[in-house]
Amino acid sequence: MDDMHWMRRALELARRAETEGEVPVGAVVVRDGAILGEGWNCPITSDDATAHAEIQALRAACRSAGNYRLPGATLYVTLEPCAMCAGAIGHARIARVVYGADDFRAGAVHSIFSVFDEPRLNHRVAHVGGVLADESAALLRGFFRARRAQK
Numbered sequence: 001m002d003d004m005h006w007m008r009r010a011l012e013l014a015r016r017a018e019t020e021g022e023v024p025v026g027a028v029v030v031r032d033g034a035i036l037g038e039g040w041n042c043p044i045t046s047d048d049a050t051a052h053a054e055i056q057a058l059r060a061a062c063r064s065a066g067n068y069r070l071p072g073a074t075l076y077v078t079l080e081p082c083a084m085c086a087g088a089i090g091h092a093r094i095a096r097v098v099y100g101a102d103d104f105r106a107g108a109v110h111s112i113f114s115v116f117d118e119p120r121l122n123h124r125v126a127h128v129g130g131v132l133a134d135e136s137a138a139l140l141r142g143f144f145r146a147r148r149a150q151k
Helices: 003-019 053-065 083-091 133-150
Strands: 026-031 034-040 074-079 096-101 126-128
Touching (some): 003 026, 003 034, 003 053, 003 074, 003 133, 026 053, 034 053, 053 074, 074 133
Parallel strands (some): 074 096, 096 126
Antiparallel strands (some): 026 034, 026 074
């Protein structure tokens, strides 16, 4: 399986978030070719500001692995992680993050902050951005365009 395959799964999860009225972001944690955990944005429906797709996927993956650390795992997410999610990714010892669209309002991989490249942190997370970025960005643009039209 390759990055495009897992990012397509993350996009499916993002669409699920959208059907629930949430910002369409999806995430998948994969290790050794198998899904450990999945998540989609649900802070609105769960009344939980921390219920970002990445956090949901990390929680599920940690439960599945029986460990709060996930060495060797890759997290696929449709939108560049924010600072909260980047911190959780580092604490979980995720080896690699692959994301779709840049987030110029809150991105913590390279758009606003570069958390994974901070030399003072004790864990390095490899990262690749722009995988299926057009599809990820189009999903987000469509969601917000529809929200603005409803007002």
